[in-house]
Amino acid sequence: SCVHPDRPEPLDLHLGMFLPTLLNQATPEQMERFFTPAWNLRIIGTYAQTEMGHGTHLRGLETTATFDPSTQEFVLHSPTISSIKWWPGGLGKTSNHAIVLAQLHTQGRCHGLHAFIVPIRDMDTHVPLPGVVVGDIGPKFGFSEVDNGFLKLEHVRIPLDNMLMKFAKVEPDGTYVKPPSAKLTYGMVFIRSMIVGQSALALAKSCTIAIRYSAVRHQSELRPGEPEPQILNYQTQQHKLFPVLAAAYAFTFVGQYMKDTYRRISGDIHAGDYSQLPELHALSAGLKAFTTWAANAAIEVCRMSCGGHGYSRSSALPDIYVEFTPTCTYEGENTVMMLQTASRYLVKSYRQASVGQRLQGSVSYLSEAAAQRLRPRPVSGGAAPLSTQDLLSLVHLYQRRAASLVELAAKSIQQELQRGRSQEEAWNHSSIDLVRASDAHCHFVVVKLFVDKLEQVDDAAVKAVLSTLALLYALKGLADNSGDFLQAGLLTVPQATRVSARIKELLEELRPDAVALVDAFDLNDRKLNSVLGRYDGNVYEHLYEWARQSPLNATEVHESFHKYLKPLRSRL
Numbered sequence: 001s002c003v004h005p006d007r008p009e010p011l012d013l014h015l016g017m018f019l020p021t022l023l024n025q026a027t028p029e030q031m032e033r034f035f036t037p038a039w040n041l042r043i044i045g046t047y048a049q050t051e052m053g054h055g056t057h058l059r060g061l062e063t064t065a066t067f068d069p070s071t072q073e074f075v076l077h078s079p080t081i082s083s084i085k086w087w088p089g090g091l092g093k094t095s096n097h098a099i100v101l102a103q104l105h106t107q108g109r110c111h112g113l114h115a116f117i118v119p120i121r122d123m124d125t126h127v128p129l130p131g132v133v134v135g136d137i138g139p140k141f142g143f144s145e146v147d148n149g150f151l152k153l154e155h156v157r158i159p160l161d162n163m164l165m166k167f168a169k170v171e172p173d174g175t176y177v178k179p180p181s182a183k184l185t186y187g188m189v190f191i192r193s194m195i196v197g198q199s200a201l202a203l204a205k206s207c208t209i210a211i212r213y214s215a216v217r218h219q220s221e222l223r224p225g226e227p228e229p230q231i232l233n234y235q236t237q238q239h240k241l242f243p244v245l246a247a248a249y250a251f252t253f254v255g256q257y258m259k260d261t262y263r264r265i266s267g268d269i270h271a272g273d274y275s276q277l278p279e280l281h282a283l284s285a286g287l288k289a290f291t292t293w294a295a296n297a298a299i300e301v302c303r304m305s306c307g308g309h310g311y312s313r314s315s316a317l318p319d320i321y322v323e324f325t326p327t328c329t330y331e332g333e334n335t336v337m338m339l340q341t342a343s344r345y346l347v348k349s350y351r352q353a354s355v356g357q358r359l360q361g362s363v364s365y366l367s368e369a370a371a372q373r374l375r376p377r378p379v380s381g382g383a384a385p386l387s388t389q390d391l392l393s394l395v396h397l398y399q400r401r402a403a404s405l406v407e408l409a410a411k412s413i414q415q416e417l418q419r420g421r422s423q424e425e426a427w428n429h430s431s432i433d434l435v436r437a438s439d440a441h442c443h444f445v446v447v448k449l450f451v452d453k454l455e456q457v458d459d460a461a462v463k464a465v466l467s468t469l470a471l472l473y474a475l476k477g478l479a480d481n482s483g484d485f486l487q488a489g490l491l492t493v494p495q496a497t498r499v500s501a502r503i504k505e506l507l508e509e510l511r512p513d514a515v516a517l518v519d520a521f522d523l524n525d526r527k528l529n530s531v532l533g534r535y536d537g538n539v540y541e542h543l544y545e546w547a548r549q550s551p552l553n554a555t556e557v558h559e560s561f562h563k564y565l566k567p568l569r570s571r572l
Ligand SMILES: CCCCCCCCCC/C=C\CCCCCCCCCC(=O)SCCNC(=O)CCNC(=O)[C@H](O)C(C)(C)COP(=O)(O)OP(=O)(O)OC[C@H]1O[C@@H](n2cnc3c(N)ncnc32)[C@H](O)[C@@H]1OP(=O)(O)O
Pocket: 002, 003, 004, 005, 012, 013, 015, 016, 017, 019, 020, 023, 047, 049, 050, 055, 056, 057, 058, 059, 089, 183, 184, 186, 187, 188, 189, 191, 277, 278, 281, 329, 330, 331, 332, 333, 336, 340, 344
């Protein structure tokens, strides 16, 4: 369960960030000194980057690490209340070490953020070490299993060799040696890539519960005098749940692609080839934001589609939501990640394509769009014919929508500059367009990867049903974002009407396979932990049993009667 924990755990940061950061940024000597004991849980670590005053703005982090050549040590210090490390998972009570991100000062100069391994608790007694003030930040929206903590460092001294020096170095005389690329110290790409797969898992769990429950729940009347129908037969219920089902499959394929891309490019980086790091950063940042926002909303759709019992923790849906929703904030707040993808990749690529550069990777379509702009526009200028059956033409439609929104954002910046605004102001006054461009780019990537995956499916029946899901995912996205497509001249109102009609047909086509498609996720009852989503569909008996086990029912007359109600009654 450590690879994909079902519930947040105090060791998540140790496994998910402390160990991977050592792998990516420690020297062989440091691996020997720290990784082995960390792997054996002698050392338990966390990743302490965020401070009370800064989480997003890394360059604004205030914790300092000042090199003292006379003692060959770094002095770690929290200079202000806002510099106190705040939020790191497992920091409050579990960890005895932390990878602390601090502004490196040596020979009177600041060289920016670097990573330092700081012992924070005694390895035997677990008592905080001198100069270390550490504790839990208090109750949260959820994540109650995790002791997210605070860490105040008061001139804490660590050896020179505790700075992670695989890339940047400090010599014994205090000389700073730059890393081959400043971007290597950012990190965080690993977890962002993993989170894409977490989005898929959260969707798969949620729609499994909601669709199974919708197959056993009977309610109301469809035809007078007939038995109450399964709620899964209502078109509105299908319209809520089947697009979520399609997204669960789409994100599963994207999650696999993201993991494979991370492995491939991080392998190149370990071999000294940093050329693909911008694509990896942009892709992981954008897809992390795109998939978590979509999954976050979809979990709530699944919960509400189960009526009152969806609100009971016996459904597991409230817990899935509470545990998933912080993914939109941590590991890079989603808006900020979308802006990164747009500003640091899409607009830069657009400008390169506009001067004729042939682009590679996920933005190669911007070269085609630039070439298209140079060709005379067709006289009709109208939208191309729309096929609601041809997946490749839909992929092309999403590609053109993305190209259009990237161009719109780039032109907005240009217009703001022409109005006399500074670079920074021009970008800020175009940031809504930049987020839209990133969203459209990621949406195109997801649709394309879904359709590409179908080419790898040999079984005709499986390919047919996955093609139906892919069609539903693409057409539902088109309907939900029809404004973008209409504004870009890629869709007409009659075509939008046809899309809505086709979606209704697809819902009907998917109805017979819906339960089998969630069973195919193969999420056993233990993993689902949901009375509503039980494989045997025996909901009511187990719901009653679940309630009977509630602690409040341990006694027939609760002590509150004697403590409060009875005395209250006697005073009235
Ligand atoms: C050994 C294995 C062990 C077993 C493994 C088990 C498997 C996993 C187990 C899993 C178990 C549990 C799962 C884990 C659970 C996790 C629980 C919660 C974790 C939450 C942790 C956190 O939240 S950590 C803190 C996260 N914080 C952030 O992400 C901060 C966000 N802010 C930023 O990133 C930056 O401020 C910014 C990028 C937004 C802006 O920074 P800055 O202004 O300095 O940069 P610029 O925009 O000017 O860009 C400069 C150039 O740098 C490039 N760039 C930026 N970021 C990166 C990056 N990350 N990587 C690469 N490149 C980057 C940017 O593109 C610019 O480039 P140029 O344009 O070329 O100049």
